[in-house]
Amino acid sequence: MLCLEVTINGEHRVLAGVAMAETLNVSVTAHPGFNQAWIKVDGEIAPEGQPTADAHWLTSSASVGDIVQIRLIESDNPTTPSLGRIDLEAKPVPTDGIPFVCGFCGKEPKDVEGMLAGRKAMICRGCLRELHAIDCEDGATVERSGDSVADKD
Ligand SMILES: [Zn+2]
Helix, strand or coil, X not given: CEEEEEEECCEEEEEECXXXXXXXXXXXXXXXXXXXXXXXXXXXXXXXXXXXXXXXXXXXXXXXXXXXEEEEEECCXXXXXXXXXXXXXXXXXXXXXXXXXXXXXXXXXXHCCCEEECCCCEEEHXXXXXXXXXXXXXXXXXXXXXXXXXXXX
């Protein structure tokens, strides 16, 4: 995989790389007001089906005259980063907060044969059946209690 090798004053410090890396970054930030400088090696990984996480390899102070070398190399054995903000147990979105009635006809669970919960609404079996029927008619005129929905032109 593509890695970033960071050498400071000729001394190998880190070989930044990780599977599922989205970005790898080496930065040198100087704070002239504080007479300080920092070398930071980090990146972002995007595990499948999970939120992105910060990967961190190195934060090192730097002084006047320091030489920072960054080499782009291919390696299968990079330094393991420490990770932040990773959610290993991605939880399903709770459905508790949604109104416990059919979002289409407004019926309550006790009045219908069964309900399906989506992320933001529920739907009863009867409405599902109606939607299914409409879908199967494939563009045909939909009529309900005398109201014609189609043929508006
Ligand atoms: Zn319904």
